[in-house]
């Protein structure tokens with residue numbers, strides 16, 4: 001029984017962490033990069049599926065016309081973007 005509870009708890013934590021980075025992406029990135037990282041008016045080039053390290057770098061240092069973005073979970077959002085598509 002204890003094991004089941006632990007497994008459920010782990011799952012719940014993982015699921016809510018994912019929801020958080022998705023929400024962060026939606027509020028901090030989607031306006032320029034599209035809901036699914038497919039690109040939008042501001043930044044037409046898709047970012048979905050880019051390696052997490054590149055995404056993290058863009059968040060931290062900016063890229064071209066993009067300014068660095070201050071977010072708490074840059075690693076999580078980078079992984080989220082890398083997993084999009």
Ligand code: HEC
Pocket residue numbers: 025028029030031032033042043045047050054055056058059063064065066067069071077078081
């Ligand atoms: C104000 C608009 C804006 C916001 C907000 C924004 N970006 Fe960008 N981003 C851009 C633009 C414009 C570029 C393209 C830069 C260039 O090529 O000149 C870019 C480039 C990038 C790139 C590099 C793409 C490549 O081809 O190398 C990544 C990765 C990226 N953004 C991720 C993010 C993430 C993740 C967030 C949210 C934390 C975010 N951006 C928020 C406008 C934005």
